Amino acid sequence: MRTTDGPMFDQRIADWLEDDPSTAPQEALDIIAAALISVPQRSGGWRLTRGQPALRFGFAMVVALVVVMATWNLLGAPSFGGPATPSPPTPTELVPTLAGPTPPFGLGGDVAPFGSPLYGYTLDRPVEWTVRTATRALQEVEPPWVDSPAVDYIAAFPLSSAQPGIILAAVDVADDRTLDEWTDLTAVATCGEPASRVPMTIDGEFGLRLEYPSCYALHHIWTTVIHDSRAYHIVWIGGRGSEEADRAHFDQVVATFRFPTTSPSTAPSSDEPRS
Protein backbone atom coordinates (compact mmCIF):
# COMPACT_ATOMS: atom_id res chain seq x y z
CA MET A 1 0.00 0.00 0.00
CA ARG A 2 1.30 3.40 -0.84
CA THR A 3 2.03 5.60 2.12
CA THR A 4 0.87 8.80 0.47
CA ASP A 5 -2.26 9.89 -1.27
CA GLY A 6 -0.75 12.99 -2.78
CA PRO A 7 0.96 16.20 -1.81
CA MET A 8 -1.79 17.35 0.56
CA PHE A 9 -1.46 14.17 2.57
CA ASP A 10 2.23 14.76 3.15
CA GLN A 11 1.79 18.37 4.11
CA ARG A 12 -0.99 17.76 6.60
CA ILE A 13 1.04 15.21 8.53
CA ALA A 14 4.14 17.36 8.24
CA ASP A 15 2.25 20.38 9.62
CA TRP A 16 0.83 18.27 12.40
CA LEU A 17 4.27 17.06 13.44
CA GLU A 18 5.95 20.44 13.17
CA ASP A 19 3.25 22.37 15.02
CA ASP A 20 3.75 20.36 18.19
CA PRO A 21 5.84 21.83 21.04
CA SER A 22 9.57 22.00 20.39
CA THR A 23 10.91 23.76 23.47
CA ALA A 24 11.60 22.03 26.75
CA PRO A 25 9.89 23.79 29.67
CA GLN A 26 12.36 25.66 31.87
CA GLU A 27 10.85 24.03 34.92
CA ALA A 28 11.83 20.61 33.62
CA LEU A 29 15.39 21.76 32.99
CA ASP A 30 15.62 23.22 36.50
CA ILE A 31 14.59 19.88 37.96
CA ILE A 32 17.24 18.12 35.90
CA ALA A 33 19.90 20.60 36.96
CA ALA A 34 18.99 20.12 40.62
CA ALA A 35 18.99 16.36 40.29
CA LEU A 36 22.37 16.20 38.60
CA ILE A 37 24.10 17.85 41.54
CA SER A 38 23.55 14.78 43.69
CA VAL A 39 23.67 12.04 41.06
CA PRO A 40 27.06 10.34 40.75
CA GLN A 41 28.36 9.01 37.47
CA ARG A 42 28.88 5.31 37.11
CA SER A 43 32.38 4.05 36.72
CA GLY A 44 33.59 3.88 33.17
CA GLY A 45 34.87 0.39 33.79
CA TRP A 46 38.36 -0.98 34.02
CA ARG A 47 40.52 -0.46 30.97
CA LEU A 48 44.00 -1.65 30.24
CA THR A 49 46.52 1.04 29.64
CA ARG A 50 49.71 1.15 27.64
CA GLY A 51 51.74 0.67 30.81
CA GLN A 52 50.46 -2.87 31.43
CA PRO A 53 51.86 -5.05 28.63
CA ALA A 54 51.82 -8.25 30.66
CA LEU A 55 48.20 -7.74 31.63
CA ARG A 56 47.33 -6.85 28.03
CA PHE A 57 48.88 -10.09 26.78
CA GLY A 58 47.11 -12.11 29.45
CA PHE A 59 43.82 -10.42 28.66
CA ALA A 60 44.22 -11.13 24.95
CA MET A 61 44.89 -14.80 25.70
CA VAL A 62 41.76 -15.05 27.86
CA VAL A 63 39.65 -13.43 25.13
CA ALA A 64 41.08 -15.78 22.51
CA LEU A 65 40.36 -18.79 24.73
CA VAL A 66 36.77 -17.65 25.31
CA VAL A 67 36.23 -17.18 21.56
CA VAL A 68 37.62 -20.63 20.79
CA MET A 69 35.43 -22.26 23.45
CA ALA A 70 32.35 -20.39 22.31
CA THR A 71 32.96 -21.42 18.72
CA TRP A 72 33.51 -25.02 19.82
CA ASN A 73 30.22 -25.02 21.72
CA LEU A 74 28.33 -23.51 18.81
CA LEU A 75 29.75 -25.92 16.30
CA GLY A 76 29.47 -28.92 18.55
CA ALA A 77 32.16 -31.56 18.81
CA PRO A 78 33.43 -32.55 15.37
CA SER A 79 32.34 -35.89 13.98
CA PHE A 80 35.27 -38.16 13.21
CA GLY A 81 33.20 -40.73 11.30
CA GLY A 82 32.45 -38.41 8.39
CA PRO A 83 30.78 -35.11 7.68
CA ALA A 84 28.10 -34.09 10.10
CA THR A 85 24.57 -34.44 8.81
CA PRO A 86 22.52 -31.31 9.45
CA SER A 87 19.28 -31.99 11.26
CA PRO A 88 16.11 -30.91 9.49
CA PRO A 89 14.89 -27.44 10.41
CA THR A 90 12.03 -27.12 12.81
CA PRO A 91 9.54 -24.28 13.18
CA THR A 92 10.84 -21.29 15.14
CA GLU A 93 14.38 -22.58 14.68
CA LEU A 94 16.89 -19.81 15.01
CA VAL A 95 20.36 -20.90 14.04
CA PRO A 96 22.88 -18.60 15.68
CA THR A 97 25.50 -16.86 13.61
CA LEU A 98 28.85 -18.44 14.26
CA ALA A 99 31.53 -16.43 15.95
CA GLY A 100 34.18 -15.25 13.56
CA PRO A 101 34.60 -12.90 10.65
CA THR A 102 31.72 -11.16 8.96
CA PRO A 103 29.69 -13.72 7.00
CA PRO A 104 29.92 -13.33 3.23
CA PHE A 105 26.88 -11.73 1.64
CA GLY A 106 26.90 -14.04 -1.32
CA LEU A 107 27.15 -17.69 -2.12
CA GLY A 108 30.85 -17.66 -2.79
CA GLY A 109 31.50 -19.73 0.30
CA ASP A 110 29.90 -22.89 1.60
CA VAL A 111 26.19 -23.33 1.18
CA ALA A 112 23.67 -25.35 3.11
CA PRO A 113 20.35 -26.68 1.87
CA PHE A 114 17.25 -25.23 3.43
CA GLY A 115 13.79 -26.74 3.27
CA SER A 116 10.88 -24.68 4.48
CA PRO A 117 8.92 -26.68 7.06
CA LEU A 118 5.75 -24.72 6.40
CA TYR A 119 5.90 -23.86 2.72
CA GLY A 120 7.81 -26.86 1.43
CA TYR A 121 10.19 -25.18 -1.02
CA THR A 122 13.94 -25.70 -0.91
CA LEU A 123 16.95 -23.54 -1.71
CA ASP A 124 20.63 -23.19 -0.91
CA ARG A 125 21.71 -20.54 1.53
CA PRO A 126 25.12 -19.35 2.71
CA VAL A 127 26.02 -21.69 5.52
CA GLU A 128 26.89 -18.83 7.86
CA TRP A 129 23.53 -17.19 7.46
CA THR A 130 20.79 -17.76 10.00
CA VAL A 131 17.27 -18.99 9.46
CA ARG A 132 14.03 -18.18 11.22
CA THR A 133 11.17 -20.28 9.96
CA ALA A 134 7.50 -19.38 9.62
CA THR A 135 5.08 -20.63 12.23
CA ARG A 136 1.82 -19.63 10.62
CA ALA A 137 0.51 -19.28 7.09
CA LEU A 138 0.58 -15.97 5.27
CA GLN A 139 -2.81 -14.44 4.50
CA GLU A 140 -3.66 -13.79 0.87
CA VAL A 141 -2.57 -10.19 0.44
CA GLU A 142 -0.70 -9.79 3.71
CA PRO A 143 2.71 -8.14 3.16
CA PRO A 144 5.55 -10.50 4.05
CA TRP A 145 7.06 -8.28 6.74
CA VAL A 146 10.38 -9.44 8.01
CA ASP A 147 9.20 -9.74 11.60
CA SER A 148 6.02 -11.58 10.69
CA PRO A 149 5.65 -15.16 11.96
CA ALA A 150 4.30 -15.99 8.51
CA VAL A 151 7.65 -15.69 6.74
CA ASP A 152 10.86 -17.66 6.52
CA TYR A 153 13.71 -15.23 7.05
CA ILE A 154 17.26 -15.99 6.00
CA ALA A 155 19.81 -13.35 6.84
CA ALA A 156 23.40 -12.61 7.63
CA PHE A 157 22.59 -10.74 10.82
CA PRO A 158 18.96 -11.33 11.75
CA LEU A 159 19.19 -9.69 15.13
CA SER A 160 20.71 -6.44 14.02
CA SER A 161 19.99 -3.78 11.47
CA ALA A 162 22.75 -4.98 9.18
CA GLN A 163 21.68 -6.34 5.83
CA PRO A 164 21.00 -8.22 3.70
CA GLY A 165 18.24 -10.74 4.21
CA ILE A 166 15.81 -12.82 2.20
CA ILE A 167 12.15 -13.14 3.08
CA LEU A 168 10.12 -16.02 1.71
CA ALA A 169 6.46 -16.85 2.08
CA ALA A 170 3.65 -18.37 0.06
CA VAL A 171 -0.11 -18.36 -0.02
CA ASP A 172 -2.83 -20.23 -1.85
CA VAL A 173 -4.54 -18.17 -4.53
CA ALA A 174 -7.63 -18.69 -6.63
CA ASP A 175 -7.08 -20.44 -9.94
CA ASP A 176 -8.19 -17.39 -11.89
CA ARG A 177 -5.82 -15.03 -10.05
CA THR A 178 -3.13 -13.80 -12.42
CA LEU A 179 0.44 -13.16 -11.38
CA ASP A 180 0.13 -9.50 -12.36
CA GLU A 181 -2.98 -9.03 -10.24
CA TRP A 182 -1.49 -10.72 -7.22
CA THR A 183 1.76 -8.80 -7.58
CA ASP A 184 -0.15 -5.52 -7.66
CA LEU A 185 -2.15 -6.50 -4.58
CA THR A 186 0.94 -7.37 -2.57
CA ALA A 187 4.30 -5.97 -3.70
CA VAL A 188 3.00 -2.84 -5.42
CA ALA A 189 0.49 -2.23 -2.65
CA THR A 190 3.31 -2.32 -0.11
CA CYS A 191 6.13 -0.55 -1.91
CA GLY A 192 4.42 1.32 -4.74
CA GLU A 193 5.38 1.28 -8.39
CA PRO A 194 8.77 -0.36 -8.84
CA ALA A 195 11.69 1.14 -10.71
CA SER A 196 11.69 -1.96 -12.89
CA ARG A 197 9.31 -4.87 -13.42
CA VAL A 198 10.70 -7.65 -15.56
CA PRO A 199 9.70 -11.26 -16.23
CA MET A 200 11.97 -14.02 -15.00
CA THR A 201 11.95 -17.76 -14.56
CA ILE A 202 12.00 -19.48 -11.19
CA ASP A 203 12.39 -23.26 -11.23
CA GLY A 204 10.86 -23.26 -14.69
CA GLU A 205 7.88 -21.14 -13.70
CA PHE A 206 7.15 -17.67 -15.05
CA GLY A 207 7.65 -14.99 -12.42
CA LEU A 208 8.04 -11.25 -11.99
CA ARG A 209 10.99 -9.41 -10.57
CA LEU A 210 10.30 -5.94 -9.16
CA GLU A 211 13.12 -3.71 -8.03
CA TYR A 212 12.85 -0.82 -5.59
CA PRO A 213 15.90 1.34 -4.98
CA SER A 214 14.14 2.56 -1.85
CA CYS A 215 11.10 1.01 -0.28
CA TYR A 216 10.93 2.22 3.31
CA ALA A 217 14.48 3.43 2.72
CA LEU A 218 15.78 -0.04 1.88
CA HIS A 219 16.74 -1.62 -1.41
CA HIS A 220 14.22 -4.32 -2.35
CA ILE A 221 14.25 -6.97 -5.04
CA TRP A 222 10.78 -8.43 -4.85
CA THR A 223 10.07 -11.56 -6.84
CA THR A 224 6.63 -13.06 -7.24
CA VAL A 225 5.70 -16.37 -8.83
CA ILE A 226 2.66 -18.67 -8.89
CA HIS A 227 3.03 -22.45 -8.99
CA ASP A 228 0.24 -24.99 -8.53
CA SER A 229 -2.24 -22.32 -7.36
CA ARG A 230 0.23 -21.12 -4.74
CA ALA A 231 1.80 -17.68 -4.96
CA TYR A 232 5.29 -17.10 -3.60
CA HIS A 233 7.13 -14.02 -2.38
CA ILE A 234 10.92 -14.09 -2.55
CA VAL A 235 12.13 -10.72 -1.32
CA TRP A 236 15.67 -9.50 -0.93
CA ILE A 237 16.15 -6.58 1.46
CA GLY A 238 19.44 -4.79 1.53
CA GLY A 239 21.01 -1.51 2.37
CA ARG A 240 21.46 1.13 -0.27
CA GLY A 241 24.77 1.39 -2.07
CA SER A 242 25.34 -2.31 -2.69
CA GLU A 243 22.58 -2.86 -5.23
CA GLU A 244 24.83 -4.37 -7.88
CA ALA A 245 26.23 -7.01 -5.56
CA ASP A 246 22.78 -7.60 -4.07
CA ARG A 247 21.36 -8.45 -7.49
CA ALA A 248 24.10 -10.97 -8.17
CA HIS A 249 23.72 -12.63 -4.79
CA PHE A 250 19.95 -12.69 -4.98
CA ASP A 251 20.09 -14.32 -8.42
CA GLN A 252 22.40 -16.98 -7.03
CA VAL A 253 19.95 -17.81 -4.27
CA VAL A 254 16.89 -17.74 -6.54
CA ALA A 255 18.63 -20.06 -9.01
CA THR A 256 18.64 -22.75 -6.31
CA PHE A 257 14.97 -22.28 -5.42
CA ARG A 258 12.79 -25.36 -5.98
CA PHE A 259 9.04 -25.61 -5.56
CA PRO A 260 7.74 -28.31 -3.21
CA THR A 261 7.22 -31.71 -4.75
CA THR A 262 4.40 -32.51 -2.34
CA SER A 263 1.66 -30.38 -0.83
CA PRO A 264 3.16 -28.15 1.85
CA SER A 265 1.85 -28.29 5.37
CA THR A 266 -0.57 -25.74 6.65
CA ALA A 267 -0.57 -23.94 9.93
CA PRO A 268 -3.25 -22.07 11.82
CA SER A 269 -3.40 -18.38 11.15
CA SER A 270 -3.02 -15.90 13.95
CA ASP A 271 -4.39 -12.49 14.79
CA GLU A 272 -1.45 -10.55 13.41
CA PRO A 273 -2.35 -7.08 12.16
CA ARG A 274 -3.16 -7.05 8.53
CA SER A 275 -3.21 -4.19 6.13
Next chain:
Amino acid sequence: VIAATWSRPPEVEVDRDLVERARKGDREAFAVLVHQVSDGLYAVAWRILRDSSLAEDALQNALVLAWRRLPKLRDPDRFEAWIHRILVHACYDESQRTKSWRTTVTVLPIDLPGSSDGTSTIDDRDELDRAFRHVSIEQRAVFVLHHYLGLPLVEVAELLGLPAGTARSRLHYATLALRDALVAAAEPMAREGRLA
Protein backbone atom coordinates in the same frame (compact mmCIF):
# COMPACT_ATOMS: atom_id res chain seq x y z
CA VAL B 1 8.65 8.85 0.32
CA ILE B 2 7.02 11.17 2.79
CA ALA B 3 10.19 12.45 4.41
CA ALA B 4 11.43 13.87 1.15
CA THR B 5 8.88 16.66 1.22
CA TRP B 6 9.29 17.53 4.86
CA SER B 7 11.52 20.06 6.48
CA ARG B 8 13.76 18.75 9.21
CA PRO B 9 13.94 20.31 12.65
CA PRO B 10 16.99 22.52 13.06
CA GLU B 11 20.03 20.41 13.81
CA VAL B 12 22.04 21.23 16.89
CA GLU B 13 25.76 20.82 16.65
CA VAL B 14 26.88 18.95 19.72
CA ASP B 15 30.31 19.98 20.91
CA ARG B 16 32.54 16.90 21.03
CA ASP B 17 34.80 18.47 23.63
CA LEU B 18 31.83 19.01 25.90
CA VAL B 19 30.90 15.35 25.57
CA GLU B 20 34.45 14.34 26.35
CA ARG B 21 34.62 16.60 29.40
CA ALA B 22 31.22 15.47 30.65
CA ARG B 23 32.28 11.88 30.17
CA LYS B 24 35.09 12.53 32.62
CA GLY B 25 32.71 13.91 35.23
CA ASP B 26 32.57 17.62 34.41
CA ARG B 27 29.08 18.63 35.55
CA GLU B 28 29.30 22.10 34.04
CA ALA B 29 30.09 20.64 30.65
CA PHE B 30 27.12 18.33 30.95
CA ALA B 31 24.90 21.25 31.94
CA VAL B 32 25.90 23.01 28.71
CA LEU B 33 25.21 19.83 26.78
CA VAL B 34 21.76 19.60 28.37
CA HIS B 35 21.11 23.15 27.26
CA GLN B 36 22.10 22.22 23.71
CA VAL B 37 20.09 19.04 23.34
CA SER B 38 17.11 19.38 25.66
CA ASP B 39 14.76 21.16 23.23
CA GLY B 40 15.35 18.58 20.54
CA LEU B 41 14.94 15.68 22.93
CA TYR B 42 11.79 17.15 24.43
CA ALA B 43 10.33 17.65 20.96
CA VAL B 44 10.95 14.00 20.12
CA ALA B 45 9.56 12.78 23.46
CA TRP B 46 6.47 14.95 23.09
CA ARG B 47 5.77 13.62 19.62
CA ILE B 48 6.16 10.02 20.72
CA LEU B 49 4.14 10.34 23.91
CA ARG B 50 1.69 13.10 22.83
CA ASP B 51 1.62 14.41 26.39
CA SER B 52 3.62 17.25 27.94
CA SER B 53 3.86 15.76 31.46
CA LEU B 54 5.01 12.40 30.18
CA ALA B 55 7.45 14.05 27.82
CA GLU B 56 8.96 16.09 30.67
CA ASP B 57 9.34 12.97 32.79
CA ALA B 58 10.92 11.06 29.92
CA LEU B 59 13.32 13.93 29.25
CA GLN B 60 14.35 14.18 32.89
CA ASN B 61 14.85 10.45 33.27
CA ALA B 62 16.77 10.23 30.02
CA LEU B 63 19.15 13.05 30.87
CA VAL B 64 19.84 11.82 34.39
CA LEU B 65 20.44 8.32 33.06
CA ALA B 66 22.68 9.74 30.33
CA TRP B 67 24.77 11.52 32.95
CA ARG B 68 25.17 8.32 34.95
CA ARG B 69 26.08 6.24 31.91
CA LEU B 70 28.16 8.80 30.08
CA PRO B 71 31.53 7.36 31.19
CA LYS B 72 30.64 4.19 29.30
CA LEU B 73 30.06 6.02 26.03
CA ARG B 74 33.06 4.92 24.00
CA ASP B 75 32.69 7.20 20.99
CA PRO B 76 31.78 10.82 21.78
CA ASP B 77 30.80 11.30 18.13
CA ARG B 78 27.94 8.88 18.73
CA PHE B 79 26.54 10.99 21.55
CA GLU B 80 23.41 12.13 19.71
CA ALA B 81 22.39 8.66 18.58
CA TRP B 82 23.22 7.30 22.01
CA ILE B 83 21.14 9.85 23.91
CA HIS B 84 18.21 9.48 21.52
CA ARG B 85 18.24 5.77 22.20
CA ILE B 86 18.14 6.44 25.93
CA LEU B 87 15.30 8.91 25.38
CA VAL B 88 13.22 6.47 23.36
CA HIS B 89 13.60 3.84 26.06
CA ALA B 90 12.61 6.46 28.65
CA CYS B 91 9.50 7.07 26.55
CA TYR B 92 8.76 3.35 26.53
CA ASP B 93 9.09 3.33 30.32
CA GLU B 94 6.78 6.32 30.73
CA SER B 95 4.22 4.76 28.46
CA GLN B 96 4.37 1.47 30.33
CA ARG B 97 4.30 3.12 33.75
CA THR B 98 1.19 5.13 33.01
CA LYS B 99 -0.64 2.43 31.09
CA SER B 100 -1.80 0.65 34.23
CA TRP B 101 -3.47 3.58 35.94
CA ARG B 102 -4.05 6.27 33.38
CA THR B 103 -7.62 6.81 32.24
CA THR B 104 -7.91 7.42 28.58
CA VAL B 105 -9.85 10.59 27.99
CA THR B 106 -11.67 10.55 24.72
CA VAL B 107 -12.18 13.98 23.27
CA LEU B 108 -15.51 14.10 21.57
CA PRO B 109 -15.48 15.87 18.23
CA ILE B 110 -17.01 19.32 18.27
CA ASP B 111 -19.54 20.02 15.59
CA LEU B 112 -17.87 22.65 13.49
CA PRO B 113 -19.04 23.58 10.04
CA GLY B 114 -16.76 22.20 7.40
CA SER B 115 -15.08 24.99 5.54
CA SER B 116 -11.89 25.89 3.78
CA ASP B 117 -10.86 28.49 6.36
CA GLY B 118 -8.82 26.18 8.53
CA THR B 119 -11.48 24.05 10.14
CA SER B 120 -10.45 21.10 8.06
CA THR B 121 -6.95 21.50 9.42
CA ILE B 122 -8.30 21.28 12.96
CA ASP B 123 -10.28 18.20 12.02
CA ASP B 124 -7.17 16.67 10.52
CA ARG B 125 -5.12 17.40 13.62
CA ASP B 126 -7.74 15.91 15.93
CA GLU B 127 -7.99 12.80 13.82
CA LEU B 128 -4.23 12.50 13.58
CA ASP B 129 -3.85 12.94 17.35
CA ARG B 130 -6.45 10.31 18.06
CA ALA B 131 -5.07 7.90 15.51
CA PHE B 132 -1.49 8.28 16.68
CA ARG B 133 -2.44 7.56 20.29
CA HIS B 134 -3.75 4.19 19.17
CA VAL B 135 -0.49 3.34 17.45
CA SER B 136 1.89 1.32 19.63
CA ILE B 137 4.65 3.25 21.35
CA GLU B 138 7.29 1.32 19.41
CA GLN B 139 5.68 2.22 16.09
CA ARG B 140 5.38 5.86 17.13
CA ALA B 141 9.07 5.99 18.00
CA VAL B 142 10.10 4.76 14.56
CA PHE B 143 7.71 7.17 12.87
CA VAL B 144 8.96 10.20 14.82
CA LEU B 145 12.64 9.39 14.45
CA HIS B 146 12.21 8.87 10.72
CA HIS B 147 9.78 11.61 9.81
CA TYR B 148 10.48 14.27 12.41
CA LEU B 149 14.21 13.86 12.96
CA GLY B 150 14.68 12.86 9.33
CA LEU B 151 16.84 9.85 10.15
CA PRO B 152 17.08 7.25 7.38
CA LEU B 153 15.21 4.10 8.31
CA VAL B 154 18.42 2.12 8.48
CA GLU B 155 19.78 4.58 11.05
CA VAL B 156 16.54 4.42 13.01
CA ALA B 157 16.85 0.64 13.11
CA GLU B 158 20.45 0.87 14.20
CA LEU B 159 19.64 3.46 16.85
CA LEU B 160 16.87 1.32 18.30
CA GLY B 161 18.76 -1.96 17.90
CA LEU B 162 16.15 -3.39 15.54
CA PRO B 163 16.31 -5.33 12.31
CA ALA B 164 15.70 -2.84 9.50
CA GLY B 165 12.68 -4.82 8.36
CA THR B 166 11.10 -4.47 11.78
CA ALA B 167 11.61 -0.72 11.67
CA ARG B 168 10.09 -0.70 8.22
CA SER B 169 6.96 -2.57 9.28
CA ARG B 170 6.54 -0.35 12.34
CA LEU B 171 6.76 2.70 10.13
CA HIS B 172 4.26 1.16 7.75
CA TYR B 173 1.63 0.56 10.43
CA ALA B 174 2.04 4.03 11.93
CA THR B 175 1.78 5.64 8.51
CA LEU B 176 -1.24 3.54 7.67
CA ALA B 177 -3.01 4.63 10.86
CA LEU B 178 -2.41 8.29 10.08
CA ARG B 179 -3.48 7.92 6.49
CA ASP B 180 -6.71 6.23 7.61
CA ALA B 181 -7.25 9.06 10.09
CA LEU B 182 -7.05 11.63 7.31
CA VAL B 183 -9.50 9.66 5.25
CA ALA B 184 -11.85 9.52 8.24
CA ALA B 185 -11.50 13.29 8.74
CA ALA B 186 -12.35 13.92 5.12
CA GLU B 187 -15.49 11.77 5.10
CA PRO B 188 -17.85 14.09 7.05
CA MET B 189 -16.91 17.01 4.81
CA ALA B 190 -17.43 14.88 1.76
CA ARG B 191 -20.87 13.95 3.05
CA GLU B 192 -21.70 17.62 3.66
CA GLY B 193 -20.52 18.42 0.19
CA ARG B 194 -22.82 15.81 -1.26
CA LEU B 195 -25.78 17.05 0.79
CA ALA B 196 -25.24 20.69 -0.07
